[in-house]
Amino acid sequence: MIELKRIIVGITGASGTIYAVNLLQHLHRLPDVEVHLVMSAWAKQNLSLETDMKQSELEALADYVYPVQNQGATIASGSFLTDAMVIVPASMKTIAGIAMGFDDNLIGRAADVTIKEQRQLIIVPRETPLSPIHLDNLAKLAHIGVQIIPPIPAFYQHPQTIQDLIEHHTMKLLDALHIKTETASRWNGASLR
Numbered sequence: 001m002i003e004l005k006r007i008i009v010g011i012t013g014a015s016g017t018i019y020a021v022n023l024l025q026h027l028h029r030l031p032d033v034e035v036h037l038v039m040s041a042w043a044k045q046n047l048s049l050e051t052d053m054k055q056s057e058l059e060a061l062a063d064y065v066y067p068v069q070n071q072g073a074t075i076a077s078g079s080f081l082t083d084a085m086v087i088v089p090a091s092m093k094t095i096a097g098i099a100m101g102f103d104d105n106l107i108g109r110a111a112d113v114t115i116k117e118q119r120q121l122i123i124v125p126r127e128t129p130l131s132p133i134h135l136d137n138l139a140k141l142a143h144i145g146v147q148i149i150p151p152i153p154a155f156y157q158h159p160q161t162i163q164d165l166i167e168h169h170t171m172k173l174l175d176a177l178h179i180k181t182e183t184a185s186r187w188n189g190a191s192l193r
């Protein structure tokens with residue numbers, strides 16, 4: 001029997017929905033990963049604004065999908081065992097809510113549960129420039145063990161397309177989740193001249 005790795009994916013209304021799409025596509029291919037998805041209302045809007053994908057197509061990449069206002073969902077309780085949660089992209093509103101313990105929707109509540117149960121939480125912030133308030137909230141979360149993995153591109157692999165940049169970030173997320181993958185080129189070192 002295969003032991004499933006349960007991962008919650010939260011998608012907020014920040015720009016960058018394509019990062020969530022790509023992560024879900026990779027997780028969907030793995031038979032030992034169970035994905036629990038929750039999207040904010042603006043995440044659904046951004047999906048249609050930024051991609052050609054329908055909401056039903058995105059939801060088909062998850063094993064379970066929850067309405068963002070359903071505070072009674074399984075992922076709202078610490079007694080429902082999960083391995084990790086990724087919020088990608090993460091709006092500054094969502095980050096502020098999590099940093100303050102303000103669980104006004106299921107994404108915030110699931111993140112709060114993940115923190116209180118000392119499970120892995122990864123946040124992919126999507127905002128620039130970052131204000132001191134944003135930085136304080138991110139630092140507060142980082143100090144309690146939340147991993148902050150912004151979508152900052154690397155160029156050592158000589159990306160040719162936007163998809164190459166997205167794949168590299170997905171590789172970083174999968175690495176953090178301890179899921180072996182080769183979605184993008186890795187650094188192999190360089191010699192000094």
